Amino acid sequence: MVVMDEPTLELLSRAVDEDLDHEEASRLERRLEREPELAEQLASLRASREAVGRLADAMEPPADLDRLLVPLRRSSPPESPLPRWWLAVAAAVVAVGLGVAYQLGREHAPPTPSLQALRDAAKTPVPERPEYFQLRPLPTSVIPEDERPVGARERLLATPDRMPDTGPGEPLVVVGPLPWASPPAGRLTVATGRTVLVAAVPHVAACGSTPLEVELAVRHGVIAAARIVGGLSEDDAAACAAALIGAVVDGFADGTYHGQMQVDPTGVAPGR
Amino acid sequence: MTFEEVYARFRTPVWRLACRLTGSETEALDATQEIFLRVWKGLDGFRGEARLSTWVFQIAWNYLRWYRRRTGAQPTLLTVDGVGEEVAAPPLADDRPDPERRATAAQLLDRVEAAIDELPEHYRVVVWLRDAEELSYEQIAEVLDLPIGTVRSRLARARASLHRTLDGRDG
Numbered sequence: 001m002v003v004m005d006e007p008t009l010e011l012l013s014r015a016v017d018e019d020l021d022h023e024e025a026s027r028l029e030r031r032l033e034r035e036p037e038l039a040e041q042l043a044s045l046r047a048s049r050e051a052v053g054r055l056a057d058a059m060e061p062p063a064d065l066d067r068l069l070v071p072l073r074r075s076s077p078p079e080s081p082l083p084r085w086w087l088a089v090a091a092a093v094v095a096v097g098l099g100v101a102y103q104l105g106r107e108h109a110p111p112t113p114s115l116q117a118l119r120d121a122a123k124t125p126v127p128e129r130p131e132y133f134q135l136r137p138l139p140t141s142v143i144p145e146d147e148r149p150v151g152a153r154e155r156l157l158a159t160p161d162r163m164p165d166t167g168p169g170e171p172l173v174v175v176g177p178l179p180w181a182s183p184p185a186g187r188l189t190v191a192t193g194r195t196v197l198v199a200a201v202p203h204v205a206a207c208g209s210t211p212l213e214v215e216l217a218v219r220h221g222v223i224a225a226a227r228i229v230g231g232l233s234e235d236d237a238a239a240c241a242a243a244l245i246g247a248v249v250d251g252f253a254d255g256t257y258h259g260q261m262q263v264d265p266t267g268v269a270p271g272r
Numbered sequence: 273m274t275f276e277e278v279y280a281r282f283r284t285p286v287w288r289l290a291c292r293l294t295g296s297e298t299e300a301l302d303a304t305q306e307i308f309l310r311v312w313k314g315l316d317g318f319r320g321e322a323r324l325s326t327w328v329f330q331i332a333w334n335y336l337r338w339y340r341r342r343t344g345a346q347p348t349l350l351t352v353d354g355v356g357e358e359v360a361a362p363p364l365a366d367d368r369p370d371p372e373r374r375a376t377a378a379q380l381l382d383r384v385e386a387a388i389d390e391l392p393e394h395y396r397v398v399v400w401l402r403d404a405e406e407l408s409y410e411q412i413a414e415v416l417d418l419p420i421g422t423v424r425s426r427l428a429r430a431r432a433s434l435h436r437t438l439d440g441r442d443g
Binding site for chain 2: 006009010012013014016017019044045047048049051052053054055056058059060061062064065066
C-alpha cells in the first residue's frame, strides 16, 4: 500500500463517502488519471468500506436480547425521576409475612381502567415455559459505590442464575413485570423455579402484565423498603408490592440474602 | 415514537456497536440492555431537536465509553477464525459450490471483524458509525461530540489502517 500524506488520504476517504464538492471532485478526478496508485488506494478504501458494511449486515443479535428486554418493551417510560426521600422514612416496619397477609387480606378498590386493560392483556396465552426474570447485577456492581455514575442504580430483570447485588443503602430499581403463572391468581413463579403462594388475590394476577416498577432498598442484605412506582392504584400497588417482595425473597432464599423483611408503609400503602 | 418502535429500529445497530466496543457478545447483551433502559427512561423527554438515530447512538456511545473506561475492559476479538490464514478474495464470477463460497465469505468477514477490533477505539467507533451504520459526518460529530474535521480525519486514518491490516493478512 502506498503511504500518502494526510490531506490526500482524507480527500480519498471523503471521495468514498461522496463528500467532495464539485471542484474537489474534479481535481481528484484529474489526479486519479495521472496517479494510478491513488486510484488503487481509492479502490482499496472503497473495498474496506464495503467489507465493513457486509460485516454489519451479517451481524444479528441473539434472541436472548429480546427476551431480556421484554419487560421494557411492554412498559411505558416513567413520567418523572424516582424520588428517593422515602428511603429515609422507614417508620412502621412490618415483617413481610404480616405485610403480605395484611395487604392481601383487605378489600381492594375496583380496578382502574388502566388496570383493566392490563388484565385483558394478561389473558393472552401464557408461554409454555414462562419468561423468567430475576434481579441480576450490572457490570456496574464491580465498581465502588462512590464511583458509580448517576443511573448506576438502574437494573433490569434479566437472566436467572445470578444474584442481585446492591450496596448498602443503594436503592434497586426493578423495571418490568414479574411473570405470573396466570391462574391461579396469586401464584407467583420466580426464576428459581420455586413457587410462592401469596394469596388468591385477583389483583395480583393482573400484575402479571403490568409494567411494574418497584424500588427496593437493600441495606446490608436486608430489603429495607419497597415501593411500587407506577400507575397502579394504591391498593393494587400494595398487593403487587407484597407479592413481589415475596418473590424476591424467594429468589434470595439460597442464602445470599437473609434477614428481616421490612416494608415501608409510606411506599407500599400510602396513607394507611 | 413508542419505545417498541425505537427498539425495533435500533436493537441491531446498538447491539452491533456494543459488540464492537466491548469485544464480547455477553457484555454486548448487558450493555444493550443498559442502553435501552436509558432510552426507555429518556424517550418521554426526547423532543426531536436531534435526529432519533443521533440521540440513540449518543446514549449508546456515552454508556459504552463509560463502561470501557470504568472496567478497563480491553476488547477481545469476537470471531477470529481464519485470521492469519491466507485466503484469497473470491473472484466475482465464482463457480464453486455454495457451501464453499459461503465458508470463504465467512472467513473474509472474520478477518474484517478482527481487523476492526484491532483499531484503537477512537478510530473503531468512527469507522463503525460511518461504514456500518451509515451515519453522516454531522451525525457522527454530534454523537461523539467532536468537530466534524476530526471525524473526517479519524475516518480517513481508520480506513487506511483497516486496509493496511487486511492487506497485510492477504499477503
